[in-house]
Amino acid sequence: MTSDAPGALSAAAAGPAKESASEQRQGEPPPAGHGARGLFLTFEGGEGAGKSTQVARLAATLRAATGREVVTTREPGGTPKAESLRAAVLEGVAKPYGPFAEALIFSAARIDHLDRLIRPALARGAIVLCDRFADSTRAYQGAAGGVDEATLRALERVVVGRTRPDLTLILDLPAETGLARARRRGGEGDRFEAEALGFHERLRTAFAGIARAEPGRCAVIDATPDPDAVAAAIRRAVAARLPGLLPAETSLPDRNRDRDDAA
Numbered sequence: 001m002t003s004d005a006p007g008a009l010s011a012a013a014a015g016p017a018k019e020s021a022s023e024q025r026q027g028e029p030p031p032a033g034h035g036a037r038g039l040f041l042t043f044e045g046g047e048g049a050g051k052s053t054q055v056a057r058l059a060a061t062l063r064a065a066t067g068r069e070v071v072t073t074r075e076p077g078g079t080p081k082a083e084s085l086r087a088a089v090l091e092g093v094a095k096p097y098g099p100f101a102e103a104l105i106f107s108a109a110r111i112d113h114l115d116r117l118i119r120p121a122l123a124r125g126a127i128v129l130c131d132r133f134a135d136s137t138r139a140y141q142g143a144a145g146g147v148d149e150a151t152l153r154a155l156e157r158v159v160v161g162r163t164r165p166d167l168t169l170i171l172d173l174p175a176e177t178g179l180a181r182a183r184r185r186g187g188e189g190d191r192f193e194a195e196a197l198g199f200h201e202r203l204r205t206a207f208a209g210i211a212r213a214e215p216g217r218c219a220v221i222d223a224t225p226d227p228d229a230v231a232a233a234i235r236r237a238v239a240a241r242l243p244g245l246l247p248a249e250t251s252l253p254d255r256n257r258d259r260d261d262a263a
């Protein structure tokens, strides 16, 4: 994790031409939480927070600034099998079986996504930007859905293992604002967008709680301003948390981290 191995993480941020996990000497810590040469960044937050918009923006910035391979993906989804589970679960097929069954389906999709896309990309040294990951299970099925936290932690340990994000950007905004954005985007709302406002407010509280509990991994980004301002805040957070990845001119203070660490 970022906070546990800052030196090792800077090395992973600086580029893939570093020693791989298999080249490590015995007893040395792995270069990052997942032990691979790449970097794993996740975007989290409620409906309509701007995650997809900002994944695309950061991917373009990183490609231009680093020349490294940048892989963008999403959960649930990212592989053909996981995308078919996404279609089913967002249609509401698993809803009658309850939130724990839904957590199992998200986990099944995550297993395929990790095995076929995320871990191979990290092993190649790529930067992986993922729109939602395990924190969404904690928030949607756990805090908002009522599944016991210890059960979800055990599931996450088995499914995710060491492939934990190096940095999680939590896009924060009032639930009503996000839902209004999602509605303006058009299309049919999915099974979760249809939940009551209280469910979405619990999600916001849950993501804030995750950020407070893991300030080394998570940066909270105010998602209420326009997309350019949000993208700039994200660049500042990335520059501050992953030194060496973005050029110095974007290395402005990461105010969210200061706030989280003070909490």
Ligand SMILES: Nc1ncnc2c1ncn2[C@@H]1O[C@H](COP(=O)(O)OP(=O)(O)OP(=O)(O)O)[C@@H](O)[C@H]1O
Binding pocket: 045, 046, 047, 048, 049, 050, 051, 052, 053, 054, 181, 182, 184, 185, 223, 224, 225, 226, 227, 228, 230
């Ligand atoms: N900062 C912003 N201000 C206003 N509108 C925005 C902003 N960022 C994104 N949008 C718009 O809000 C809608 C939702 O954005 P986006 O799809 O990026 O969010 P999301 O978090 O990925 O949503 P979801 O989780 O519901 O898929 C889109 O129509 C997008 O153009």
Ligand SMILES: Cc1cn([C@H]2C[C@H](O)[C@@H](COP(=O)(O)O)O2)c(=O)[nH]c1=O
Binding pocket: 047, 048, 075, 076, 090, 106, 131, 132, 133, 134, 136, 137, 138, 140, 141, 190, 192, 193
């Ligand atoms: C990974 C994951 C996702 N969800 C929910 C959250 C959203 O409502 C949808 C995904 O669609 P979006 O385009 O990203 O909004 O699925 C969940 O409940 N649990 C999860 O683990």
